[in-house]
Amino acid sequence: MELQAQHAAGRGRAQHHADPHRRGRQHQRCQHAAEFQRRHLRGHREHHQGRRQLRCRPGRPASGTATDDATPTLAGTATAGAVVTVSEGTTVLGSTTAGADGSWSLELPKQGEGVHTYTATAVNAAGTKGDAAFGLTIDPTPPAVPVVNGTFEDNVGFVQGPQPSGTATDDTTPGLGGSGGTFGDVIKVYDNGSLIGSTAVDKNGNWSFTPVTPLTEAEHKLSFTAVDPVGNESKPSAPIVVNVDLTAPKAKATISAINEDTGSSSTDFVTSDQTLIISATVDVALEAGAKVQVSLDDGKNWHNATLVSGNTYSYDNRASALPDGTHSFLARVVDAAGNPGATTRQAVVIDSGKPTSDNAVAITNYADDVDPVKGDFTSGTSTNDTTPLLKGTVAGLVNGDVVQVFEGTTLLGTAQLSGSAWSLQLANTPAARTPTPQRSSMRPGTWARHRPTSS
Template sequence: MASEKTTIAVGETNIDRAASAGMSTFTVQQPVLDGAFDNAGDIQGNLAPGSITDDRQPEFHGQGTPGDTIVIQDNGTEIGKARVGASGLWSFTPSTDMGEGLHAITLIARDASGNESAPSAPFNFEIDVTPPDASQLAITGVLDTVGGITGNITSGAATDDARPLISGTSSGVPGHTVIVRVRDASGERELGRAVIGEHGNWTLQVDAPLASGQNMLRVYEVDVAGNETALTAPYRVTVNTEKPAAPVIESVFDDVGTPHMLLPGEVTDDARPTLSGTAPAKHTVQLYDGATYLGETVADARGNWSFTPTVALPEGPHNITATATDKIGNVSEPSGPFPLTTDYTAPAASDAVLSDDVGPVQGPIAHGSVTDDSTPTYAGNAEPNTTVVIYDHGKEIGRTQTNGAGDWTFTPTVPLTIGQHIRINSGDFERLDGGLGIDTLVMDGKSMHIDLSALGMKVQGFEKFDLGAGGNTLALSASDVLAGGVRDMVTADGKVQMLVNGANGDVDLLGGSDGWTQGGNTTVGDVTYSVYTNLAGTAELLVEDKVHVTIM
């Protein structure tokens, strides 16, 4: 039978009534599910459709017709009812835990007459109360990026980095949260949170600095539902940011030329002077020239250290400082500076004038001339504030200091020996004659060879020979000594004597009809000589001990 719909007016109210098979029904308004609320765990709040929650008794709420009863179904099964209040709102919280897994909540509204609405659209969500797998959750590294010593800090070690990078692993799902907690002397707190990435790795850059002293780090993992793992085993690091005491540069040793300790500000010709000082024991001492790193050494158990640069210091002024670094990388303030200047350039040879102030003829002494002044005054100009060394036949006879303008003067305290000093720098000469007196032939060249026996009368009148420093050679026989020497010139023993000086070089003693024997040593004017005598015992040659002698 077709249904018949009639309208009955009661007062001012219209009531729709349908008659069908003798029964009357009303259309019931479909209820609305506004959402669900999670009240459990660390992650709480409104649940969006399709979300995951660890709350097994979430609160559902929505709207309906005042007075209607809302029937709540989960996957088609009724789990409870709620009454719509006068405001049109309703809420429902299950009295028993809902099962873990997927849920689809639908609603049916039922009026007082028992009429029911069509079911609402499903509200889908998932309940997950299983904690993440923590089998591989761990802190695997704490990275120090501060100070002189950087790298990973193993558990139980110390660091000077109060904001290290913490990293670790997990078997959790990418997107899960790792919460890092720290316990220090002030208590325990959350240090920060990291999100698990691909392959289960995670990192946390510490923002608020770790406290000085021991810090115990532990982590736990939270999934999107708010399920938490237990805390991991502790990873301990000790933070120490206290700077060591600054080292002290106590001495700088120059071992080139005349070895001596340098004074601050002194000029040195040592390109690699040795620095020594003190620092905290077992600390690494770094040496700097201004901002240039020179190298490092380690202080011993008593705090003593020394350092010699492996690379020569460039010529010029230097300001040497040192820092000390402890085993975890804390660096001290720089030491006080030690200033010095390196100078490797020899000063230019001085222009000098030799002056005679004795007897009737006085004034400048020309090169090669004769003077009766055995202590002539030498004067000239050289590099300011340097030492001028004066030599006679290669032997130092004195020193003097230039002034700020470079001027200097020198007068020998010991009279010069009588005789000429003739200098040659090659064997290219026609004839050399020293004349009367005790005269010296000075060989200024290099690798020169003078053979008195071969030259004969081309070289005469010289009782002394100076081989210089050029590796020169003098060859002579006993006959040459007897012909050109002077009896008792150096020592009173009745023999005819000649004398040979030199910083190096060679003397070849020619045999001929009369050979040579080597005697002992003798000292003349603070110079040691080896004494050679001919077989006849009439000639004697004194050779400075720096010169090599070969008896031919």
């Protein structure tokens, strides 16, 4: 922007035509133009590669604007060779001589903060004067340090929402923000000292920022400064630390048990229990902040498991009954940033239904193979064989049914089937035992029920 003033020329022509003694003489004019511009020789500040530097960037602001430069350089044009003197009120600030092309510039001595009105007076060789005024506000005071939210916003992955400084995240463009700023100021954002972007303060004093270039997988210390309209920059804020972690955890979780497993073995994941406690184990120790999760619906929903001891974790689903059928239980480890590790899968069969009623099961005898008396014996006899082989018959079995032998409510084992016959080798049987064969279900306390075997 330029402010131009032409002074002596008009007056000179008027005097020439009014003086008859000067007719015929060569027409003379003296024209002075004072054009002022502010140059950011020292007040324009930029950051380059994290280091604060001064950079010369000439500008032409209009009269009445503000600057953070306490020693601004005024510049303009006048008649070649004219002496230009710059004053403020009665105080002369300095003088210079216009060059062959009429241009001139003058760096002012240090100016106080506030509003200033400068007058430039040009005097040519003939003594003709011309002047012009230029207003400038000196404002070297930087804004206050920005007020930064103590959290950043994670909008990616399994862990989302506000996260405190220092938290790991898999979001490479987290949301940042603050409040209490001055409308018109600009917030600059630095990553480990390097400028990565800026944002404007709104009318309510709030501001927000999301990195345009994704953050790399590393620790990022993000600090913020406020820059006012004249270029004054505040001191940096305390940093918000964002740990970008995009690497999946190495630990692997596996479904290791269900409680209660009522199948033919305690590890076959076949049960009549619809309200289960699920156990999972990990192969290596978890890193800080990592979690074990299980899913009971093939990955549609995930639940955090609780550490029981060592490398065993547990999820209690007893408050929610699962329907009968084959279920796909999953397990995984999720790190503090929300990165999931490898997923493992376990089929679980739930069958809470009663068996058909047209069935029959019985113990017919037992085999004693210990001297001095060996052979098959019926119920009520005595034996010195502590591991007798129970034998019996069964009818009405359907696919998946088994025969289990109980003493009271204690399961002694699941029998081997051969057509309509079954047998079970007892282990370390104490004296006076009364086994009871049952066509098994998976729910203790209800006898003669069928139960599918694990596939």
